Amino acid sequence: MADAYVAYAADDAEWVGVLTKRLRAHGVSALGDRHHLLPGSVVVHEVEDAIRSASTGLVVFSPAAMAQAWLRQEYAALFQASADRDLRLVPVLLGNAGPPPFAATRLPMDFRQLPAEGAAFEDRVALLARIIRGEQPPDELLRKVEDVQDDLSVVRSGPVRPLTGPAEPSVVICHAHADLEYVRGLGRRLADAGLPVWTAGRLTWGDDWVWAIRRQLASAVAVVVVMSPEAQAAQDVSRDILEGQRLGRPFFPVLLRGERHYLLASSWYFDARGGALPGPAELRQLQRLLKRSGGGLRNEHPVFTPVPRPGYRAAVRPPVDASLATLHALLAAGEVEQADVLTTALLLQEAGRHEYGFIRPMGEDAERALPDGFLDAVDTVWASLLPSGERGGLHGFRAQTRRARPEGRGHRAFAALAVAYGWTDAPHAPSPRYETFVRAAACAPEDYPAFFPTLRSPQNEARKDWHDQWSLTVRAIHQRLADWPGAEHHTEDHDDTGT
Incomplete structure (x- = not known):
């Protein structure tokens, strides 16, 4: 042989x-x-x-x-x-x-x-x-x-193999190539604390990179993102963050240089500027996540050195054109769920609410910071997912406003929109976690017109008031769209579920 x-x-x-x-x-x-x-x-x-x-x-x-x-x-x-x-x-x-x-x-x-x-x-x-x-x-x-x-950006195109079973639960480290030396030290620190660690360095020639990375993210104990200017510019890091958010994975951002990654702006982060490595408190946090996942420490007697707590660092603001290009690329590749998560992040960023994770409908968040041109650009990208004649596509803001607009204020207005857009079958039905909520529509978007964008932020779902924050954001955006040029309201024929 x-x-x-x-x-x-x-x-x-x-x-x-x-x-x-x-x-x-x-x-x-x-x-x-x-x-x-x-x-x-x-x-x-x-x-x-x-x-x-x-x-x-x-x-x-x-x-x-x-x-x-x-x-x-x-x-x-x-x-x-x-x-x-x-x-x-x-x-x-x-x-x-x-x-x-x-x-x-x-x-x-x-x-x-x-x-x-x-x-x-x-x-x-x-x-x-x-x-x-x-x-x-x-x-x-x-x-x-x-x-x-x-x-790596080259091998991200094309269809992705279905996952064939869970990987070993590990702490997955996502990073830019420029930060490899720090990541090696970080990996050793986590391993010394008894934590199983996985990075892209575990892969080699002939491996299906997309499949392997997604399989690891699906079983990740936590996703450690090493934040730096290079990581901010790396599309693969952004896509791994979006995939982890889509799956509801816990995040452990590490700020190595520059500013925080805009997709993690509302998350706690560890300040590693100067090359600092996580200390006892941070390692215990990861160890608790490992225990919660059913895994066990590989070293019961870890040894580490304390490090200082972080100070505040603002999140970096990515160029709008580059962000919209990423959104278009995700939809062109059929990555509907990641595109949906990115859309929410871009709207929060544009409204100056990325560090809070939601937009207020009663203030000036949406009116002040979401110009018509930006909303039109986002809508155009979503309409290209499934074009449907002269009035635009099956998805996007115009498709949604054609089906329903907010009437009144409060939760009742949100519930009516949720039914009209197919997000729920009944106004007061409980909403599942993002991965379950979006799965059917992402697989067959033609069967769920006006479903996207959902404006949900999966990373907020660890908070008790995440549903209220989602409701606030939806009402803020759609109240902003009430006087939006070109979004004339037309009553369309659809059933009570909006599907």
């Missing part, structure tokens, strides 16, 4: 021969597929059988391979089979080829700028051999190929 199976185009046979020879020098046996991959042949099952007998599959993407439609189809079938069986399948990039869409969520091993000889090539082959053997690569070798860390 071979350790690795290599799928490649005939034009790349010479290069693959060098690769397999060097892998054998590192104690890894590799089987090529040249006797299988012939145009016109039905070979998928043969190749699947060959890969099934190996521990790892290597799929070489090159200009020659990408020029052959039948080979691209073959590769796509292999990646689908790999996802179904959780088999490690590593994209290998050669020449000037990039990963195709079906491989976008797998981190590739990049040989594109390397001649098939020399120290750099040998380092990459040695790393690949350790991955095939299931070994953790040494830090000094990883540092020579750290370019992959900067490509």
Whole structure:
């Protein structure tokens, strides 16, 4: 049985021969597929059988391979089979080829700028051999190929595999690449306190990054976000925060440099400026969360040094254009729930209420800080989710105002809107946690017109008065929309539930 199976185009046979020879020098046996991959042949099952007998599959993407439609189809079938069986399948990039869409969520091993000889090539082959053997690569070798860390935004596109079961409950650390050294020290401090720790550094080439990170977030004891200017600018950090908020995970923000992340503006945070690490009080907080999740400490006698309490730091204000671009990208990728959470955060930020987590309907919050142009831009993005003719889309502020506008004040006005927009079946029915509340509409938004945006803030749901805060925000926004140009009210035909 071979350790690795290599799928490649005939034009790349010479290069693959060098690769397999060097892998054998590192104690890894590799089987090529040249006797299988012939145009016109039905070979998928043969190749699947060959890969099934190996521990790892290597799929070489090159200009020659990408020029052959039948080979691209073959590769796509292999990646689908790999996802179904959780088999490690590593994209290998050669020449000037990039990963195709079906491989976008797998981190590739990049040989594109390397001649098939020399120290750099040998380092990459040695790393690949350790991955095939299931070994953790040494830090000094990883540092020579750290370019992959900067490509995480690339592998965020494309459909996401369904989660296949809970991961081990861990403290998940989300961070920008620039903060890696601090994160290593933070991880050691948490581990010394007996806490299980998970970071993206636990992943390697061939892993499905999107699937693995989401699986960890779904089972996270807490989500530690290391906040810095680089983290603020990193789309992957923002998406991980949105995913954790969507799932209702507890957050433990750590301010390393700069200002607080705008998505965590209303959350407590630990002040780590100057490189401080969490002390006894903070570690006990995480240990309580671990115990609540059913997990146990790995070290019953932790040792740590006290650190000072944080001072106040304002949250950074992201550029509006960049925020709207992120919102559009989320909806284009089908990330409806994350887009909904982001919309609420953007409205709170624009109204200057991000540190409170809600907007007051009786004050000047919405009137003063939510200009028509901003509301129109947000509505336009949501309307693009499901366009429906001349009057706009099935979702967005205009779609909602066409169905109902607030009448009167107080909870009765909110309850009427909640029924009209499909958020509840009855005015006084209890509302479930965000993840349950939004699931059906996010999966089939065409069946729930005017459901989005919900204006809910999942991170507030740990508060006893979260429902009152949601009601205040909804009434504030929709009272602001009462005189909004272009949002003429039309009575539409819909049932009592608004669905």
